[in-house]
Amino acid sequence: xxxxxxxxxVPVSMRLYSLDALRGFDMFWIMGAGGVFSNLxxxxxxxIWEGIANQLTHPAWNGFHMYxxxxxxxLFMAGVSTPFSIDSQRKKGKSREQLLLRVxxxxxxxxxxxxxxxxxxRLMPIEEIRFPSVLGRIxxxxxxxNIIYLYAGKTFQYIWFIGILIGYWLILKFTSAPxxxxxxxxxxxxxxxxxxxxxxxxxxxxxxxxxEGLIATIPAIGTGLLGIFTGNxxxxxxxxxxxxxxxxxxxxxxxxxxxxxxxxxxxxNKNLWSSSFVMHTGGISLLFxxxxxxxxxxxxYKKWAFFFKVVGMNSIxxxxxxxxxxxGYTTNAFFAWFGQxxxxxxxxxxxxxxxxxxxxxxxxxxxxxxxxxxx
Numbered sequence: 001x002x003x004x005x006x007x008x009x010v011p012v013s014m015r016l017y018s019l020d021a022l023r024g025f026d027m028f029w030i031m032g033a034g035g036v037f038s039n040l041x042x043x044x045x046x047x048i049w050e051g052i053a054n055q056l057t058h059p060a061w062n063g064f065h066m067y068x069x070x071x072x073x074x075l076f077m078a079g080v081s082t083p084f085s086i087d088s089q090r091k092k093g094k095s096r097e098q099l100l101l102r103v104x105x106x107x108x109x110x111x112x113x114x115x116x117x118x119x120x121x122r123l124m125p126i127e128e129i130r131f132p133s134v135l136g137r138i139x140x141x142x143x144x145x146n147i148i149y150l151y152a153g154k155t156f157q158y159i160w161f162i163g164i165l166i167g168y169w170l171i172l173k174f175t176s177a178p179x180x181x182x183x184x185x186x187x188x189x190x191x192x193x194x195x196x197x198x199x200x201x202x203x204x205x206x207x208x209x210x211x212e213g214l215i216a217t218i219p220a221i222g223t224g225l226l227g228i229f230t231g232n233x234x235x236x237x238x239x240x241x242x243x244x245x246x247x248x249x250x251x252x253x254x255x256x257x258x259x260x261x262x263x264x265x266x267x268x269n270k271n272l273w274s275s276s277f278v279m280h281t282g283g284i285s286l287l288f289x290x291x292x293x294x295x296x297x298x299x300x301y302k303k304w305a306f307f308f309k310v311v312g313m314n315s316i317x318x319x320x321x322x323x324x325x326x327x328g329y330t331t332n333a334f335f336a337w338f339g340q341x342x343x344x345x346x347x348x349x350x351x352x353x354x355x356x357x358x359x360x361x362x363x364x365x366x367x368x369x370x371x372x373x374x375x
Contacts, residue, residue, distance in 0.1 A: 016234065018296040019080055021305035022288060024312030026073045029056065031311065031318055032356040034067065036349055043345045061187060062267040064280060071134060071270070072223045072281035073288065074315070078142045079227020080289065082149055083235050096150055103146040109375050110139025110316075114212075117320050129202040132212040135316070140217050145224030154232070161225045165275040168219045169266050172274075185267065192216050192272055209271065216273040223273075226282040230289060245294035252286030255279045310360065310367045317373040318363060331355040 034056040040046075041053035055066040089099055114133025148160050172191055173183045180189035187193060187209045196204065196213035204210035233244055259268065259280035268276045295301050311318060321327070332339075335354040339347035366372070 015084070016080075016293070016297060017302055017305065017309065018289070018292040019077060020312035021296060021308040022292045022312070023074065023077050023315050024305075024308030024310065025288075025292075026070055026077070027311050027315045027318060028308060028356075029067070029070055031359050032352055036352040036356070039348045039352060043349065058270065061271060062185075062269050064268045064270070064277070068270045068277075069281055069284055071137075072220075072278070073285045075138050075141055075220060075223045076227040076230070076282065076285040076289075078138060079145055079224040079229075080231040080234065082146055082224075082228045083231035086146070086149065087235070100147065100150060103143055103150070106375050107139040107143025107146075110142070111136040113316070113320060113375070114139065117323055120323060126201055127203065130205060130210070131200060131202050132196075132205070132210045132214065134212055135319070137212045137217050137220055141220035141224045144221045145228060148221075148225065149228050157225060157228065161222050161229075164219060164222045164225075165278060169262075169275045172272070173266070185269070185272065187271070190272060211271045216271070219273045219275055219278050222275070222278045223282060226278070226285070230286065234293070241298040242294070245290045245298060248286045248290035248293070252283045252290060255283030255286065259283060307360070310363050314363050314366055314372055316375060317366075318359060321359075321362075327355055327359060331358050334358065 037049065037056055038053045041049040057065055058067055059065055086099055089102070094102075111133075114135030114137075115129070115131060117135060118130045118133050148157055152160060172185065175191035176182050176184040177189050177191060177194035180186070184190060187206070192213065192215035193209040195215050196210055197208060200210065200214055204213070230248060233239070233247060236244070239247065256279075259276045262276035262279060266274050266276050268274060268280050270277055292305070296305055331351060331354050335351060335358075338354065339351045342350045
């Protein structure tokens, strides 16, 4: 089934259904779907399930698996929403200074939530606290990308994007940690991880490196800017919706090609958030955005995406919920009998699916009550 829409398009002022759905699709993989496929691979030993499960892990260092897309795709979508959100506030009479304070507040709240996610609500010595986090990087990259959007014209926004990626590449290419050769990109020898070890208090996730370290947050601003460029396109009244979808797809393919070329000198690496990684994940993000936008907002096929929209409307809440809610206990309370009925070894797969269902129902109840966590 589909709802009607005109070819001239969706009014640019309305909330994009596709953006919420894609955000929910992104979060779906870390709210339990990855574990379901991993368990299927362990149980069956099937090369197909093992191949899928392998894509739902992170490479040790260089390289790319689809699981690496979850983080940058979320940041990309935060950028997509920026032109809609800020321009809406401007129409309400908000000044640029007021919007700047709002952006900084949101960024710092995400940093704080990231610290809580990592460490819980416990008092502990600073040396035991892990400060870098996924939410922290999203908060800082979102904040600086939005500041660029607020204070730079479109031409200078592109200059910022290119300058950030090339500048980061040159810094890592012509520096290294002490005792290593110039341009060393190993975990211990790269300059970004070395600076993180010098300036970040507390502990790093891997001791000598943190995948959400401070220096590698700089190129992540480029990921946010790519989202902003996409949001500008989606808000434009100079293109038909179909042309917008095609443009996103074409640019996505071009970015993937450029990423492979850059990969020859600056490897695709999530841990370093390398410039080639920004281009690679940006290209894939654009392809996903193009597909979701065309199918949902242009053709009007929405019902299939409702499951994901419910998740996407409370994405940060479901991400941090594990700190405060014992989902395993809740799932067993309702469905332990079902796992016993299925029996080993597939009980863990079934209970994994049940856990996703429990989380979704929780989000659905909040959706019906119009309760959404806004940062």
